[in-house]
Structure formats: C-alpha cells, structure tokens
Amino acid sequence: MNDAYILKNVTSKYGDKVVLNIPELKIEDGKITAIVGPNGSGKTTLLNLLTFLEMPSSGEIIFKGEKVEEKNIVSLRRRIGFLPQNPYLFHNTVFSNVEAGLKIRKIPSSERKMLVKNALKKVGLLGYEKRPAYKISGGEGQRVALARTICTNPEVLILDEPSTYMDKKNIIRTEEIIYEFSREKGKTVVFTSQDLHRAQSIADKVLTLFRGELTTASLANLFHGKITNDGKIFDTGRIKIEITSANGDETHISIDPSNIVISSESLISSMRNSFKGKITAIIEENGKVRIEVEAGEKFHAYITKKS
Structure with a gap:
C-alpha cells in the first residue's frame, strides 16, 4: 500500500488559535478519501495544506515520498487539481475558462480543443463553449470549474x-466523475x-474532523x-438528553446510530433516554438499513436487513 500523503504532528494556527491539530494521518494513493465535519471543523484548512496553498504552522507533510518545503511547494502545486467551494471564473467564455490550465502548460491548440470538449461533456455542458462564464x-x-480541474489530468484531485x-442530477454526475x-x-x-x-456511498475511507481534530x-x-x-442533561433546545458525565463547556453531543433502538411500543430497559418519534425515511446503504426518525431532532439509526 502506497500513501499519497503522510502528515506527522501537523498543526495550523491563525494568530494564537490552533485551528487544526493532526498527530498523524495517511491518505492512501489511488483511493477516494472523504473528509466530513460541520462548518468550522477545519476541513478547508486541511485542504489548503493538501493542495500546498498553505504551509503548516508545525509538523511535516510528505507527498508521494517527497517532503513538502517552501523550496518545492510551487512545483508540487502543479501536480494537484483543486476545486474550491467557491471557484473563481475568468470574465471570459466557458471554453477559455476550461482551457486556462492547459494553456499554462503549453498544450497545443488542437489538443486543448479536444480536452476541453471531453471535459465539458463529462460535466454535462458540451455546447456551452462560447457562452460568457459570468452569465451562467x-x-x-461549479461544473465549469470542475471541467477546468479535471482537464489537466492531475495526479491528485481535491474538491x-x-x-x-448543484441539483441532485448533477451531484450524481459529479460523484460519477x-x-x-x-x-x-x-x-x-x-x-x-x-x-x-x-x-460513505462513494469514498473508500471517511475521515471525520471536529474542532480541528480527527x-x-x-x-x-x-x-x-x-x-x-x-x-x-444536554439541552439541544428541542430535546433534553440525559448524559453520564461532561466537562460543562461542551457544545455538541454525538450519538452512534448503531446504539439506537427503534420500537413500536414503549420499552422497559436500562437505556437512559427514550423519545417518541415518526419514521420519515428508510434507506438501504452499504448492506444496512438506515432509518430516519423525527423526534424533536432528526435521528439516524442503523438496523440489519433482517430486523
């Protein structure tokens, strides 16, 4: 197994505040890795490190066997395709936007035209070549920016x-890409x-970031x-959840979906919490069945197909 990235004792600070603290992380080469977490969890900061837009405040990053340093950071960036959440489009045509990276790499005009059309076809925008990007x-x-990113065939794609x-149709299209x-x-x-x-539906591995830590x-x-x-008691404002212990300053609580029991009748058990709710969705995924229940808050529970 080869690793595309190895992070060791990496931290990122904005001023005196530590926004990312990762003692160790390996991202396998040739695989799909998802990073999930709420807003402010450090996801974008981590991506800035993986795309070499920022250097860590401390620690070490190894990219495909090469230590990331100031002296090689520009050359390493060229090996990465990055789609930011709010991509910038040039005040030009869709075609000119998509071919930009190819022109920088001095790809011949005839080859650029073919690569741009192939990329636009993948994102469902073939025929948009002459449209002004600022009018779409x-x-x-977002799809034009995705086409621009994949057009250069980078070693690593980061999104x-x-x-x-995007609507549901194009979310599925993006996942296929x-x-x-x-x-x-x-x-x-x-x-x-x-x-x-x-x-979980498309990634080989899912990493969870919360408050800057895995x-x-x-x-x-x-x-x-x-x-x-x-x-x-942990009070969400909608429900009150009985807890065993806490520091007193915690602002989030996590409940494992596999630890939730669903019953059509009241249960006599040692479980600390019981809520009445309504099943709003039953979804099969990854060999299990996920149940969504509205009970003041929306709960997710996993059960077996047999159950």
Missing part, C-alpha cells in the same frame, strides 16, 4: 464541497462534505446545544 448559473459555474449549488477518476485512472481523490451518507465520533447524530447547570 452558480451550479453551471471542497463539490456539490455546492470522482469515481471514474479514481477507479479507471488509478488517481487519488480527496473531497470534503457535510453529508456523511453521500460521502475523531471517531459519529456525525450522523451530532447535535448542538449546552449542558445544564447540574451537568446531567
């Missing part, structure tokens, strides 16, 4: 919330998402709130 919709702009502004880029070309893909379930906590039932003065 946000979702179309920050790639489904932003990610899958093809990794499976057919053997390339590494890293993307961020706030949607744990979509991430965690094993589930994001399927991650609730915001506060602990009551007696330290025994």
Whole structure:
C-alpha cells in the first residue's frame, strides 16, 4: 500500500488559535478519501495544506515520498487539481475558462480543443463553449470549474464541497466523475462534505474532523446545544438528553446510530433516554438499513436487513 500523503504532528494556527491539530494521518494513493465535519471543523484548512496553498504552522507533510518545503511547494502545486467551494471564473467564455490550465502548460491548440470538449461533456455542458462564464448559473459555474480541474489530468484531485449549488442530477454526475477518476485512472481523490451518507456511498475511507481534530465520533447524530447547570442533561433546545458525565463547556453531543433502538411500543430497559418519534425515511446503504426518525431532532439509526 502506497500513501499519497503522510502528515506527522501537523498543526495550523491563525494568530494564537490552533485551528487544526493532526498527530498523524495517511491518505492512501489511488483511493477516494472523504473528509466530513460541520462548518468550522477545519476541513478547508486541511485542504489548503493538501493542495500546498498553505504551509503548516508545525509538523511535516510528505507527498508521494517527497517532503513538502517552501523550496518545492510551487512545483508540487502543479501536480494537484483543486476545486474550491467557491471557484473563481475568468470574465471570459466557458471554453477559455476550461482551457486556462492547459494553456499554462503549453498544450497545443488542437489538443486543448479536444480536452476541453471531453471535459465539458463529462460535466454535462458540451455546447456551452462560447457562452460568457459570468452569465451562467452558480451550479453551471461549479461544473465549469470542475471541467477546468479535471482537464489537466492531475495526479491528485481535491474538491471542497463539490456539490455546492448543484441539483441532485448533477451531484450524481459529479460523484460519477470522482469515481471514474479514481477507479479507471488509478488517481487519488480527496473531497470534503457535510453529508456523511453521500460521502460513505462513494469514498473508500471517511475521515471525520471536529474542532480541528480527527475523531471517531459519529456525525450522523451530532447535535448542538449546552449542558445544564447540574451537568446531567444536554439541552439541544428541542430535546433534553440525559448524559453520564461532561466537562460543562461542551457544545455538541454525538450519538452512534448503531446504539439506537427503534420500537413500536414503549420499552422497559436500562437505556437512559427514550423519545417518541415518526419514521420519515428508510434507506438501504452499504448492506444496512438506515432509518430516519423525527423526534424533536432528526435521528439516524442503523438496523440489519433482517430486523
């Protein structure tokens, strides 16, 4: 097994505040890795490190066996294709936007034309070549930027919330591009998402970031709130969850979906919490069945097909 990235004792600071703290992380080459977490968890900061737009405040990053340093950071950037959450489009045609990276690499005109058309076809925008980029919709702009990113055939494809502004049809199209880029070309893909379930559906590995650190906590039932003065209740504002212990300053609580029991009748058990709710969705994924329940907060529970 080869690693595209190895991070050792990496931190990032903005001023005196540590926004990212990763003792160790390996991202396997040729695989799809998803990074999930709520807003402010450090996802974009981590991507800035992986795309070499920023250097860490401390620690070491190894990219395909090469230590990342100031002296080689520019050459390493050229090996990465990066789609930011809010990509910038030039005040020009769609074609000119997509071919920009190819022109920088001095690809011949005839080859550029073919590569641009192939990329636009993949994102469903073939025929948009002459349209002004500033007149297309946000979702179309996202797809133009995606076409520009894949057009150069980078070693690693990195995407920050790639489904932003896209409808369901084009979210699926984007996921197909990610899958093809990794499976057919053997390339590494890293993307961020706030949607744990979509991430799990296409990624080989899902990393969870919370408050700038990697965690094993589930994001399927991650609730915001506060602990009551007696330290025994976590109050989300919609429901009150009995807890065993806490520091007192915690603002989030995570509940493992596999630890939730669903019953049509009241249960007599040692479980601390019981809520009445309504099943709103039943979804089969990864050999299990995910149940969505509205019970003041939206809960996700996993059960077996047999259940």
